[in-house]
Amino acid sequence: MADRATEDFLTHRNLLFTVAYELLGSAADAEDVLQETWLRWAGVDLDQVRDHRAYLVRITTRQALTRLRTLGRRKESYVGSWLPEPLLTAPDVADDVALAESVSMAMLLVLETLAPTERAVFVLREVFDVGYDEIAGTVEKSPATVRQIAHRARAHVAARRPRRTVSPAETRDALDAFRRAVETGDLRSLLAVLAADVVLVGDGGGIKQAIPRPVAGADKVARLVTGGWSRVAAVASMEPTEVNGCPALVVRFDGELDTVMAVRLDDDGRITGLYAVRNPEKLSHMSRETTLSRHATMPG
The missing domain is CATH 1.10.1740 (Rna Polymerase Sigma Factor; Chain: A)
Known part of the structure; x- marks a missing residue:
């Protein structure tokens, strides 16, 4: 047994x-x-x-x-802003569009705005297609109540998520343009890839230095990012990677992982959210790929 x-x-x-x-x-x-x-x-x-x-x-x-x-x-x-823990994921996660969107940094932050039971109902129903009766038994509510919670949660998430799913290619293009602009200190090119209302959030967890609160606005974010990069450029590198099923960037200092940078893109392909995780306690899953799945997989 x-x-x-x-x-x-x-x-x-x-x-x-x-x-x-x-x-x-x-x-x-x-x-x-x-x-x-x-x-x-x-x-x-x-x-x-x-x-x-x-x-x-x-x-x-x-x-x-x-x-x-x-x-x-x-x-x-928690000291400063809290961001989800980034995961190094295999490229095939992006093949399951619904899964990739549901574990993206942007969506996880949207899910953070739900109450615990609402989050559970939404995730089980919308991501894993669990039936209402089964969810009801899980969260110990009636099926009718679960349907109401699901309706409320869907409306809440819909009001906060991007209006359309952005393709990995679009995200990759935006990140490439962002990286080139930052590395060259080209403010004009950087402003071209940032949405006017872009928000930069940093998470150092009180262990690594990070901005204490979110910074909003393209001009402020662009100057902060390029100014910060100019001070560390001699020892830093920025490389593309796959995080939470989406293209992202990793920043290394002297070859050592320092920051994971995930983004949220708007409908026009501009960056509306920059999420920089520096807390070393949250970077342990960046050394090996994590397998994410919505389905059972036979053990090998």
Whole structure:
């Protein structure tokens, strides 16, 4: 029975991690949730479980909701702005457009504006296509209530997400233009790729220096970024990468990873959000690719 439980868990592990990560925005906390899920799953009488995937998703979601409420209290005392933990992802994540959008830094920040139960309902329904009855059992609400929550959450997210899905190629082009402009100190070219209302958010977690609060406006952001780069250009490099299923940039100082820069693009291809994660405690998942999935995968 233990072997059967292990095989089932490993088959769904990437799916469960993705559920937990989308609910928490933290890979470290998602890994902890998976440990807790395994401990509970190992004690289940599998002969009494009709749908193993649904049962595992239910355990994971409940554990993540408990942790999400704790995480909310931790964020209240967090030094500076809080950003989700970036993940180095394989290029094939971008092939699943719905998955790539749902784990993008921009979408995770939108999900942060939902209440915990709203976030769980939205993620389970919109990303993982879980039925209303199953979600109702997971969050311990009636199906009718869950439908109302889902409707509310969809409207909330729709009002804050980009109006259309931006292709990886468009994001890559914008990042290439951004990188060239910053490296050459070309303010005019940089302003051309930034939206007028662009917002720069930095997360140092009180460990690394970062802007203490978001900076808004193309001119302010452009001057801040080019000025900062000019002071470190002799030892710094900027390289393209794939983060959370989307093109992004990594900044290295003397070859060592220092910053992950993710972006949000508007409909016209201009950058409306720049998200710079410098907190070293959030960069541990940038050394190896993380597999994200909306489906079960047989263990190799």
